[in-house]
Amino acid sequence: MKTTDIIRLISLAAIWGASFLFMRMVVPVMGAIPTAFFRVLFGTAGLALILLIMRVRWDFKKKLGAAMALGVINSGIPFVMFSLAAKVLPAGYSAILNATTPLMGVVIGALFFSERPNGFKIMGVFIGIAGVAVLTSTGPVQFNTQLLIAAAECLFATTCYGLASFLTKKWISAKGGLDSKLVAFGSQLGALTLILPVFAYSSTTQAPASWGNSTVWLTLAALGLVCTALAYILYFRLIADIGPVKSLTVTFLIPLFGVLWGAVFLNERITAAHVAGGALIGLAVWLVLRPERAKLAG
DSSP: OOHHHHHHHHHHHHHEEEHHHHHHHHHHHHHHHHHHHHHHHHHHHHHHHHHHHTTOOOOOOTTTHHHHHHHHIIIIHHHHHHHHHTTOOHHHHHHHTTTHHHHHHHHHHHSSSSSOHHHHHHHHHHHHHHHHHHHHHHHSSSOOOHHHHHHHHHHHHHHHHHHHHHHHHTGGGGGGGHHHHHHHHHHHHHHHHHHHHHHHHOOOHOOOOOOOOOHHHHHHHHIIIIIIHHHHHHHHHHHHHHHHHHHHHHHHHHHHHHHHHHHHHHOOOOOOHHHHHHHHHHHHHHHSSOOOOOOOOO
């Protein structure tokens, strides 16, 4: 990879790692649903502005509905799940659990898309499960029902990410493709469509005790504009320059930044559970993403 590609990869990991810090800062003040809603709202607005600045032609080639449906699965549900988990889990925990996305992709592919995993991928799934068990059972957060529910919410989110990767190929790529920036915008529009009525109902029936101060709103803006809109642009640029497999190596780096930002800005304690659980999940992701050797022609 070129130096510029490495810089973009590290920058993307730092940005996405910060998203867990920002959620941990906003959710205790506003609640999970408002946090997810404003993240998607700012993300949608940011992507629309980027499309206008870059003068991208608004031609969805009859795939707007598919892109919006993907957004429900790839953004709407996961953003809500991670926001709910942020009520309980430290930022570092959520960032490490987020790294299970490729593992979920293996399971989803085997169960529903006739993808036959090799021995390394199967081993990776089991090692990843062990890593989650170590992180949740031996970490600084008290092991109780709340912790298990929060961890399950993170894993449900990563399952959605894994499913969305297959649906993107089936609904978008296999039907002639679509400008990745339009896919990103359409997906955020779909997520917004999902969360808006939920946000409206929850705000009228049980409004947040506080709508926060300027710091909270600046954090929300960063979550939507930087961690969502800008991150999408960086990610799709990486895919175009170095390919999807190498781009997925960002998965290894996000937990490092998630734990780092939590320790620096929220005084979250780094423990042996972070190191052991994170190492096991990192090994699992490497086993899943490792390139298969091409068979020699006989």
